[in-house]
């Protein structure tokens with residue numbers, strides 16, 4: 001029937017259509033649970049108009065919210081559920097799916113990073129999807145850095161010696177230090193030696209930037225998240241945190257560019273130079289991997305600082321908090337260091353044989369991974385998993401790490417047992433899976449599958465070398481209680497304000 005014959009005009013129809021559209025949109029925005037078909041576990045409470053409070057509840061209690069949702073009596077959320085997070089609505093997936101999705105390219109880490117860290121906005125481009133730069137960067141870390149490890153152990157140890165003398169001092173009296181602040185520059189100096197070479201790892205400006213940039217970056221990310229997506233590019237132009245971020249990038253560029261240009265000039269002048277005389281650092285590996293393709297060297301260096309320095313410092317800090325009140329464990333660790341490093345020196349085999357230390361580090365990560373949600377991805381397509389779980393295209397997903405503290409998987413799972421993986425490693429079939437660098441759905445502090453952290457072999461080497469120095473050169477003890485872990489959404493940080501007491505001791509073997 002013709003609408004005109006009923007006295008209805010086109011403009012009325014358009015208006016009615018618009019009204020219905022706006023109403024549907026309003027319902028979806030105000031009641032997001034509808035869009036997520038009841039799968040949203042931390043929806044707004046009655047009379048809350050925005051998601052601000054739901055986000056706050058997530059920021060301060062994500063661990064409890066996630067555990068409660070998986071264990072809900074009706075089993076409704078036992079496989080997966082949606083959650084309002086500080087990064088919008090995300091789907092939290094049970095770790096039983098980790099193996100199935102680990103190499104599935106429909107789950108994109110780069111799309112997740114670009115969307116979550118404003119990759120298209122100036123200042124945040126290190127997380128813009130860029131296939132060439134990403135491949136270059138990851139290949140340089142995965143193959144060149146890891147393959148060069150054997151030759152880097154000596155230089156890393158040299159930097160640890162110099163940084164500890166400066167930041168931990170030779171003071172033989174007990175005195176307290178802020179642990180996290182004392183660990184950061186030690187990790188930053190040795191990492192910078194490997195990423196940029198000897199000159200820049202002693203450059204005070206670079207050291208300041210490499211340590212600060214991660215914090216500046218994540219503060220700016222959060223500052224922009226309070227704005228609606230459409231306004232973020234504009235807000236970024238005026239936000240003081242974003243301005244600071246851009247200023248840091250410019251300063252980094254001013255420091256790195258002359259060094260890079262000098263290297264390129266030398267390379268041209270001595271093109272027949274044997275590969276063995278070239279510097280052994282990330283600047284060089286990126287140049288070689290790029291093989292003439294254009295890429296942003298300063299951005300790559302800042303990106304690696306963000307990926308590497310605070311994560312590694314956090315692991316070392318938490319490990320020291322965990323062992324500082326365990327003198328018997330410290331004694332066993334010292335014995336192990338003396339027998340392995342004392343016999344082999346700084347060789348890969350020696351680090352491999354620091355099995356108790358490896359166990360202490362893995363146990364530290366088991367109880368406090370850097371994030372309790374790992375394998376963050378965005379689905380590029382509608383996905384149906386083998387048991388029928390459906391994940392729509394464009395969903396932000398992350399896998400819950402709760403297997404890592406599950407009593408059904410680990411005995412006395414809530415307690416720190418430094419010997420746990422040392423003992424497990426002796427069992428047939430568990431020799432490999434119990435090592436720090438191994439990943440599995442029962443322990444994926446380094447993620448799992450295709451995108452499992454490519455820097456973990458390097459991180460393990462750095463932390464082990466630094467621990468050898470610290471334990472032989474210093475007595476350590478807690479000041480009062482062990483500092484609590486700082487929880488911020490899914491992120492779990494070693495307490496940045498926590499103190500320990502230290503005093504210099506005589507090392508039994510020269511390091």
Ligand code: HEM
Nearest residue numbers: 307308311312315375376445446447448451452453455459
């Ligand atoms: C204890 C220290 C570290 C921890 C806990 C850590 C943790 C992680 C985690 C959880 C992921 C995501 C894995 C996934 O989604 O499956 C990751 C990715 C990554 N990490 Fe690490 N990381 C550490 C140190 C490092 C270091 C030292 C480097 C560089 C030298 C590095 C470079 C990277 C890169 C490039 C990625 C992205 C991989 C990709 O997109 O395929 N990380 N890391």
